[in-house]
Amino acid sequence: MTGSVFRARHAMGRIVRGPALVASDGFSARYDLDRVNGVFSRPAHKLAGQSYVGKVLVLDTAKGGVATAWMLHEMTSRGVVPLALVLNSVNPILAQGAALAGLPMLAGFDEDITLAVPKDAEVEIDPSAGTLRIIGVGSP
């Protein structure tokens, strides 16, 4: 698994490395997050209660409304923000929000990326190449 590379059709931002937080669920900053404490807060979300701070979020698709476009910028200003966003598909709001916040993002894979990336993976995101690389799996 380590060394596996997944290629995205849409990409923006800088290269980052970090722990992946993976779920087959959607993403909306307003609907899903307690942005003060940096955790998923919507009870029905598969990551409810888990911290997203400094994580590469690997999720299915963008959900909800337009607020995420501002909220990613605001979360970045306080450092209570994911390291990067990786999704099977995104809506314009996530792209607009990531662009304003300077947040790396990949979207659009040939495989279901939430099944392809192990839940305890360490990953590298390279938007210039449009790739997600597994650089480690499990605790060292």
Next chain:
Amino acid sequence: MKLNDEEKEILAGRQGAVPQHALRHQISVGEFFGAADFVPVTQAHIMADTESLGEAGVSYLERLAAADEGQRRVRIPTITDPRGTDFSKASMLGQTGAMLDLERRAIAAFVKLGVTMTDTCINYQTIQAPIRHEHVAFGDTGVVIYSNSVCGALSNFEGGPSALAAGLTGRTPRYGFHLDEQRRATVHVRVHFEPASLNEWGGLGAAIGKIAGNYWAVPVIQGIERPPRSDQLKHFGAAMASFGSTALFHLVGITPEAARLADVAAPHLPSHRITRDDVMDLQKSYRSDGAVDVVVFSAPQLSLYELRDLAELCDGRKFKVPLLAVTSPQVKPDCDRAGYTARIEAAGAHVLSGMCFYQSYAREIAEANGWKTLATNSAKLVNILGGYGYRPMLASMEACVEAAVTSRLSSP
């Protein structure tokens, strides 16, 4: 992206730093989605409540607004979605001075940028509905789905930064629902009942949104025989957009692009059926023990007709728990003149204007007022408020008003 001469001039900064920044932002989004070029837009609508903006977002607006006069103003009609407060009701809501100060700063910055503070998410009912084939840059998802589907206009979801950018440049990247091929149906839904109440229309929209599942899916719907009213389609679309991130639907024989199924759909699309039981099951999934701390009618803001209906239900009642009805600054004066506000507030309720409940520090006002369980007829609202720590319940306007009297939600 291919740029014309004017866009090259903007990008080079010859029209000032503000439109240059705006165009750069638009190019980064356009290139992400593979847009070939820009398309001129005639109107922009900005979602920018201060809970979303935060200090960082307000400072961002203030930096743009500090540019020289003549280089910072929007160049097309650009209006705002609901604010984060109704200043006249802020103390009742338990909002803090810091929240209101942030609101005032955001408003001052928008005014300097030439933005018209309409503070409404029902501009298609109150300001100026777009017409078929009109390219616009609209913010609130409920506004976009209604404009695309019911009016036949063309818009993507434009978040606040991008809608403002569109106002400042008069254009938006041509991708997504600005392209005819993107507007074709991808999934077929047959509805086996006729929804009547607004919560049923919202519930049906929610069920279809869950089926659609993502922004790029376009449901085409059959089985609705009677032409719905604007308020019904308002709740239907807002819920679909909320549950599915959906931006466009077609109702065969009703919405303008789908006179016939074949106009928007290829044969053999994946097909689903929805019954009244499906919608009632969705509604029941939000029920808890029945106790209600607060009743809210909002999301989208109420039309004059919804307020008229509410006023009739409030006559002769005395509420035990707070009931909040939220409308736009355009509707509120008519609500006052018609006497609806006085009738609603005589029962102990509040009519608020220019805000929306979930965009008004919903978590903080819940903590300030001890609100946990909330009854509403808005499917969109119940979808959002779970993440803010509420236990929301979906029911008819009649049942919600009754719950305000008894503090329990007992009927559908």
